[in-house]
Amino acid sequence: MSALFLAVEDPSQTHHWLFPEGYELLFGSLATAIVLGLLIWKAGPTLKKGFTGRTERVQKELDDAAETLAAARVEADRIREVRGDIDSERRQLLAEADERAAALINEGRARLAAEIAEMETKADADIAAVNSRASDEMRSEIGHLAAMTADQVVEQTLDDETRQRLVEDFISRVGASQPAEASS
Amino acid sequence: MSAQTDERIDGYARGLFELAKAEGTLDEVEDELFRFARSYESNDDLRDALSDDQIPPSKRQAIVEDLLGGSATPTTVQLISMVVGSGRGRDLPAIVDRMVQRAASAKDLEVAEVRSAVELTADQQDRLKAALANATGKNVALKVIVDPSVLGGLVATVGDTVIDDTVRTRLDQLKSRL
Secondary structure, eight states, X not given: OHHHHHHHSOGGGSSOSSSOOHXXXXXXXXXXXXXXXXXXXXXXXXXXXXXXXXXXXXXXXXXXXXXXHHHHHHHHHHHHHHHHHHHXXXXXXXXXXXXXXXXXXXXXXXXXXXXXXXXHHHHHHHHHHHHHHHHHXXXXXXXXXXXXXXXXXXXXXXXXXXXXXXXXXXXXXXXXXXXXXXXX | OOHHHHHHHHXXXXXXXXXXXXXXXXXXXXHHHHHHHXXXXXXXXXXXXXXXXXXXXXXXXXXXXXXXXXXXXXXXXHHHHHHHHTTOGGGHHHHHHXXXXXXXXXXXXXEEEEEESSOOOHHHHHHHHXXXXXXXXXXXXXXXEEOGGGOSEEEEEEXXXXXXXXXXXXXXXXXXXX
């Protein structure tokens, strides 16, 4: 309607180049009030509902965020706790590993020492056995040679006179003995 | 040695003893048999020839007659031929030893087997017999075997008693100590 008034009036005829006429101001204000009233009456609840929903949604999101934050904090605490357990477990494992390694090293050293001692003992025994065997073999060889030599010397030096003397010695010795002394 | 073999040896010994006794040459035959038995023991070839069943009995008897024909009494030769011919050559030493023991027992004597490197004179044998009788307390019938392996000295065996004073034994003892 204002546009209609504007269209039919000549701008140059208005009382002021900026302010409308009084009736225009009145009707304009009434129309504005009606429009605003209609808007408040019809769109107000919807807008209010929308704002309330948005507020609730934002609040829910805030609550969810807070809940998530709390859960994250709990999870962080749990992770810290687990990490602490892991650290403790790691320290324990490392300590056990160190202990086991030390035990293995000690055991290995002891075994090595025992083996070395055993090898030394065996080597000593082997050396003694070789010495003894060599000595025995030498004695045996000397004995064998001496026996062979004795055989040859005796056979060569036993003449008839010696043999007869041995016979006579036997007869004299046996003849002088008593029955209990006879066996030899 | 089985009982049957032992009985057979004893039977042959008894036969030899009775035959020699009947011939009246017991001492001489006994001595010759003893010497032959020792030779038989020490001579591998002779032992193999007289105990080989593959050689005919007549051949074995011929070997005996060739060996003893001129050096032993006919009774000795016949007795050995009989034993060898009957296939008992392997048992000859045992038969002769049993026969010698039987002859000694008949005269209440113990056989004294003496091994010597040299022949003993009659005087030495008499003195040795007396010495052994003195040492053992038994009357002995001396059987001397000339065995060069003893080297010198004598070894006498009377029953279970052995008197050994040979050079061989002394050498063996020396070897053992060495």
